[in-house]
Amino acid sequence: MPDASGSAIAMSRPGLFSRFADDQTERRYSERARTLRLPFVRLYGVIFMVVALAYSIVNPIFLASVDNAQLAIMLGLALLTCGAYIGTTFWDGYVRHAVIDFIALLALSILVGRINVLLMEHLASLNQGLHVIGVINKLIIVAFAAVTLAGMPRSFLIWLACDFLIWFAQITSGQPQLSAVVYAALSFSSGALIMAAINLAVGRTSRAAFQLADSLDAERARNEELVLNMLPPAAVDRIRSGLLVADSYADASVIFIDMVGFSTLAKRVSPGHLVEMLNGFFNHADACARQFGVEKVKTVGDAYLAIAGGNVASGNSADAAIAFARAVIAGVPEMGRSAGVEVGLRAGIHSGPVVGGVIGETRMAYDYWGDTVNIAARLDGTAPANGIAISEITWLRARDRTGFDKPVTINLKGVGDVDVYIAQPPLAGKLDDAA
Structure with a gap:
C-alpha cells in the first residue's frame, strides 16, 4: 500500500534470492x-x-x-x-x-x-x-x-x-x-x-x-477511495455503525449546470465523441468543486448537480456557489477547443434549506432533496448560454453581486413567479438555448 499508497507489486511468486522490483x-x-x-x-x-x-x-x-x-x-x-x-x-x-x-x-x-x-x-x-x-x-x-x-x-x-x-x-x-x-x-x-x-x-x-x-x-x-468518492466520510462511519443517515442543512446553495443544446448536439456527434465531451465537462467541474469547497452531488445526463454548505464547509454558501459556477463556465473555450465543436453551459443557483441522506442498501449515494434543489433546477433552464441565473434569496445572501443584471420576474413551473438575477459573461456565445 500502494501502499494504501497503492504501489504495484508483481504477482509472480518470489524466487529464492529475489527482491521486489520496486x-x-x-x-x-x-x-x-x-x-x-x-x-x-x-x-x-x-x-x-x-x-x-x-x-x-x-x-x-x-x-x-x-x-x-x-x-x-x-x-x-x-x-x-x-x-x-x-x-x-x-x-x-x-x-x-x-x-x-x-x-x-x-x-x-x-x-x-x-x-x-x-x-x-x-x-x-x-x-x-x-x-x-x-x-x-x-x-x-x-x-x-x-x-x-x-x-x-x-x-x-x-x-x-x-x-x-x-x-x-x-x-x-x-x-x-x-x-x-x-x-x-x-x-x-x-x-x-x-x-x-x-x-x-x-x-x-x-x-x-x-x-x-x-x-x-x-x-x-x-x-475505500471509491466509497468515499460516493459518500461523505461521516456518512460512511454511520452506515458502518448501522445508523440511519439523514441530515438537514438550513443554509445551503444548490447549483445545477448543464450543456446548452445537448439534445441537438447528441444528434450531430458520435456517441464516443459525446461521452468524451461530457467527461471533459464533468472532470473540469470536479476540479472547480475542489477549488471552491463545493460538494459534487451527482450527474444526471448532461447536468452536474453540486451544493455549497452541505457536507463540505464553504463559508458563505452563495459566494462559493457563484464562484464555482463562474469557474466552470470560464472553461467553456477550452472545452470547445478539445471537443472540436461549439460548447455552451448554463447554471442555476438557489439558496435555502435542504435535506441530505442515504436511502436504500444497494448502489448507495448521498443525495439532497427539497424545494431548494427543485428551484435551482428550474433556474438552470432560465439562464442564457454561458450565463448564470440565481434567485433573489441567493442574490441577497451573496456578498459579491458583480456582473448580475437587474432582476426579472420569471414564472417557474411548479414554483410560480420568482425574481431572477442573471449574469451573462463576456464569453457568451450565440448558442440555441434549447435543452
Whole structure:
C-alpha cells in the first residue's frame, strides 16, 4: 500500500534470492517483516542472557580461577552486547537498519565461539572429547540469525561465511587432531546448511505473505477511495455503525449546470465523441468543486448537480456557489477547443434549506432533496448560454453581486413567479438555448 499508497507489486511468486522490483516496496517489506519479528528477537535475547548467566553461575564450580576469570570476561561481554542489542530494538529506527542485526549477531557469535574454545580446552584437559557442545552452542546462534535475517538470504549467507571462518580459526588455533577438526567442521556445516534452508524458506514464505497482504491492502484502499468518492466520510462511519443517515442543512446553495443544446448536439456527434465531451465537462467541474469547497452531488445526463454548505464547509454558501459556477463556465473555450465543436453551459443557483441522506442498501449515494434543489433546477433552464441565473434569496445572501443584471420576474413551473438575477459573461456565445 500502494501502499494504501497503492504501489504495484508483481504477482509472480518470489524466487529464492529475489527482491521486489520496486525499492520502496522492498523497503516496506523489510520494515514490516522486521517489525513482526521484534518479539522473537527480544525473546531470544532474553533467553541468551539467561543461559549466559547460568554459565556464569556454573563455571566457578568446575573451572580453575584463571579459566573462570577468562570465561567471566567473555560472558560479561556477551551479556553487555546482547543487552545493548535488545535495547536497540526499542529504537524507532531499528527496523530500517538490518545491519544492526548483522553486526550484533556476528559479535555474539564471536564471543560464543571464544567461550566454546575455552570450554573445549577445559574438557580436553579432562580427556573429554565433547566438541559437540561447542558446535551446538554455535548452531543456536546460527538458528537465531537464520530467522532474524529471513528475507535477506544474501546477508545471511555472508554472515554465515564470516561466522564459519571465525569459528574455524578459533577451533584450529590450538593445533587439534585432524579428525577432531574434520568432524567438528562436518557437524557445524550440516547444521549451517539446514539453517540456510530455513532462512530461505522463511524468507520466501514471508515475501509471499507480504505480497498477498500488500495486494489486499491496496485493494482495500481502492475500495475505500471509491466509497468515499460516493459518500461523505461521516456518512460512511454511520452506515458502518448501522445508523440511519439523514441530515438537514438550513443554509445551503444548490447549483445545477448543464450543456446548452445537448439534445441537438447528441444528434450531430458520435456517441464516443459525446461521452468524451461530457467527461471533459464533468472532470473540469470536479476540479472547480475542489477549488471552491463545493460538494459534487451527482450527474444526471448532461447536468452536474453540486451544493455549497452541505457536507463540505464553504463559508458563505452563495459566494462559493457563484464562484464555482463562474469557474466552470470560464472553461467553456477550452472545452470547445478539445471537443472540436461549439460548447455552451448554463447554471442555476438557489439558496435555502435542504435535506441530505442515504436511502436504500444497494448502489448507495448521498443525495439532497427539497424545494431548494427543485428551484435551482428550474433556474438552470432560465439562464442564457454561458450565463448564470440565481434567485433573489441567493442574490441577497451573496456578498459579491458583480456582473448580475437587474432582476426579472420569471414564472417557474411548479414554483410560480420568482425574481431572477442573471449574469451573462463576456464569453457568451450565440448558442440555441434549447435543452
